[in-house]
Amino acid sequence: MELQLQIKMNEALFLRNPEQTELGKKILMHSIQLIYKNGFETFTFKKLAKDIGTTEAGIYRYFENKHRLLLYLVAWYWSWLEYQISFHTNNINDPLIRLKMVIKLLATTVKDDEKTSYVNESLLHQIVISEGSKAYLTKHVSEDNRHHFFKPYKDLCAVIGDLISECNPKYKYPKSLASTIIEMAHFQNFFMNNLPSLTDFGINKDEAKIISFLDDLVFSSINKI
Amino acid sequence: MELQLQIKMNEALFLRNPEQTELGKKILMHSIQLIYKNGFETFTFKKLAKDIGTTEAGIYRYFENKHRLLLYLVAWYWSWLEYQISFHTNNINDPLIRLKMVIKLLATTVKDDEKTSYVNESLLHQIVISEGSKAYLTKHVSEDNRHHFFKPYKDLCAVIGDLISECNPKYKYPKSLASTIIEMAHFQNFFMNNLPSLTDFGINKDEAKIISFLDDLVFSSINKI
DNA sequence: TTATTAATGATAGTATTACTATCATTAATA
């Protein structure tokens, strides 16, 4: 069985749909590799063009600028993750077990998904950890929000928030707890690998411990009477 | 009584000590204003120089580049906050009350501190909320860490972690919980003001609710048996 | 008092970044 997964992206994110052409797919594939390797700050369209074997102008036909490309990649990731969550929590009735699964999916290193040929989810996951917050930590966050560029992130947060409310309808901060889980799944990973003294996982760098921490955090909060 | 507060900064952060000259103090004062106003991305030494009435080269004599200046400002902020914490928790014996005070100090909008003439803590607090993570979310985080540029942040985290352990010696994740509190005090504030659907405080934008959320999160976690 | 040093000002220059514009070529479709 060979499946192909296509994620419907907000069309305002790009000038030309990168998923519909060979060059577009190359832009996605190589930008993920380059940003993963050298970070978003030093990433330029010129370097990307050289890497692909096209010209700078060629890239600009797809994305207005590198920030839009980052928004695209990050939005793609959150959409993909929401799909993963709905896939893996399907048929599980107990919301507590579903929530546990969500935490696991958020905090576990991702393997490359064969269903998406031009996106390496494993690298993209690392990019979202290191660069994801830069998507919204800008002066134009409200404008970008008006364009619905953060919809996949907000949708995911809403899904998790609803799940938390399902576990405990009386819990007062489901959305904030949801965004806390999402952010901390990534920040604790980044800290563990780069500033380990900010975590309790520095010695063996075991992501299972991040999951335990988040489980403890979440279920302590919502299991109270 | 007129006091002057001087924070001892890591000398590797600057080329020439900005606190020791008039121009240096202007650089700190005006960079805070400019970054607050336009964000770190569009902030340049050229604009800063023009704002101050000096030349670009003049700024470069103090800071190697704008990222070092950001590191300086953020490090300054965390040092200042640790001082605030030690000041406000002095004479409080109960670690639970001390921890509550810490959360309050982390999550409360800061007023300008008269004791530091050339740093507007209120604006700096907003900068740390919006730009603080960019200090370490880089490819050179390990190198910067080797230079001890994050020491004030790590020190603060250690102080809070120790306080958590004092509240409950059996709690397994004091450092991770500490970094979670610090980050979330800021992220929930940013979300509340810019992407309110990611929080439960969107309607009235009341930072007291952020404090309640963090209190609930922390004390649920550590008060278990 | 003069000599020396430290800090600043003024100016110039370079490589890179972040784009925009134009025109020719090729491939796909009508």
Next chain:
DNA sequence: TATTAATGATAGTAATACTATCATTAATAA
């Protein structure tokens, strides 16, 4: 066969991120 869509090739511009040089001024030491 004509038309359109996508790409390639090239050029150019303003801004960014620096580095270098030399003159001037202010503070301090001999």
